[in-house]
Amino acid sequence: MRFMTTTARLSFAALIVSAAIALAAGFGTRLHLWDYQVGLLKIFPYSLYVGLAALAFGIVWMVCAVVSASAAGARFGVIGFAGSIALLWIPLRDIYLVSIDHSIPPIHDISTDTEHAPEFVTLRNNRPGAITPPDYDGPRPVVFLGRLYTTEALQKLYYGDIKSASILGITPAKLFQHALAAAQDMGWNIVAVAPDSSGGRIEATDATLLFGLTSDIVIRVRPAGIGARLDIRSKSRVGISDFGRNARRIRAYLKKLAGS
Numbered sequence: 001m002r003f004m005t006t007t008a009r010l011s012f013a014a015l016i017v018s019a020a021i022a023l024a025a026g027f028g029t030r031l032h033l034w035d036y037q038v039g040l041l042k043i044f045p046y047s048l049y050v051g052l053a054a055l056a057f058g059i060v061w062m063v064c065a066v067v068s069a070s071a072a073g074a075r076f077g078v079i080g081f082a083g084s085i086a087l088l089w090i091p092l093r094d095i096y097l098v099s100i101d102h103s104i105p106p107i108h109d110i111s112t113d114t115e116h117a118p119e120f121v122t123l124r125n126n127r128p129g130a131i132t133p134p135d136y137d138g139p140r141p142v143v144f145l146g147r148l149y150t151t152e153a154l155q156k157l158y159y160g161d162i163k164s165a166s167i168l169g170i171t172p173a174k175l176f177q178h179a180l181a182a183a184q185d186m187g188w189n190i191v192a193v194a195p196d197s198s199g200g201r202i203e204a205t206d207a208t209l210l211f212g213l214t215s216d217i218v219i220r221v222r223p224a225g226i227g228a229r230l231d232i233r234s235k236s237r238v239g240i241s242d243f244g245r246n247a248r249r250i251r252a253y254l255k256k257l258a259g260s
Contacts, residue, residue: 001072007061008073011080014054018087021047026210035129036238040211048091054084094243105144105154108242109137110250111233112164114152118220118233122192122203127216130237134216137235159247165254168227172199175228176221182257186249188217198223206234206249213238215246230257 022044029039058081061073097104109132111117117136124134138152155162167175176199183190188204199221207214219232232253234246 001070004061004064004068004070004077005073007057007064008075008077008080011054011057011061011084012076013080014050014057015080015083015087018047018051018054018084021050022087022210026212030210030212036211036213040213044091048088051084051088054080055088058082058084098241098243102145103158104241104244105149105158106142106241107137107151107154108132108236108239108246109151109233110155110159110162110235110242110246111136111138111231112162112250112254113220113231113233114138114155118201118218118231120203120216120218120235121194121201123205123216123218126191127237129214131239132235132237134235136233155247162247162250162254165230165257166224166227167229168225170227172221172223172228175230176200176202178257178260179219179221179230182253182260183217183219185256185260186253199228208245215242215249217249 025039025043025047028034028043029036034043058077061077062081065071065074065077094104098106117138119136120134127134138150138155140151142149142151142154144154149157173195176195180190180193180202183202183204186206188206190202190204192201192203194201194203201221202219204217204219205214206217213236215234215236217232217234219230221228221230223229232250234249236242236246
């Protein structure tokens with residue numbers, strides 16, 4: 001009984017410490033106490049290490065509880081076990097997909113139009129703290145799994161479903177209004193709204209909750225035959241791999257646009 005209670009308390013304590021480290025790493029980065037490389041790459045990993053300890057203690061408690069049919073320390077044990085899974089799930093999933101499964105390529109600039117990607121105008125000179133330049137990464141060479149690709153080629157290989165939205169029977173002006181409404185519904189920070197006679201351009205930013213890592217977004221609307229065509233591009237300001245977040249952002253936006 002005493003061993004179970006101690007194990008449960010250790011699991012709970014490790015969970016609290018792990019969460020505290022994660023919050024300190026994230027909000028310290030957002031408050032500019034250190035840059036993202038310190039917060040994300042040097043401090044945050046300790047949250048994962050301690051979180052794994054919380055999970056290990058939780059598993060030991062669960063096994064003891066099943067074997068002994070005892071609920072000693074249940075409150076702390078259950079919280080420590082379940083909480084550590086919730087805390088570790090997303091970062092460990094991302095690490096697995098990138099480093100082990102290799103299903104996410106090391107790119108961070110995604111566009112529905114890879115031939116003539118939408119360009120940043122307002123955001124071009126409004127990217128404080130950005131490490132990556134605003135130009136489209138399509139021709140940039142990338143070594144992945146021992147082979148040389150371009151960013152454009154990797155996008156087509158891994159995110160082949162991301163394509164322009166062409167809509168028949170709609171004017172560019174009408175599609176532009178739908179595009180703006182969908183961008184607002186996504187909760188993005190709208191930076192520029194520039195309608196024109198042929199459609200227009202929308203620029204926005206979106207930041208992660210914990211670390212405040214920002215991606216820049218540009219939406220372009222143009223005439224296309226008897227309808228209009230929308231292209232969207234999303235690019236992270238820092239990092240090499242975006243863990244698939246820019247692709248997911250574009251997919252979510254196109255889905256919302258289709259439902260508007």
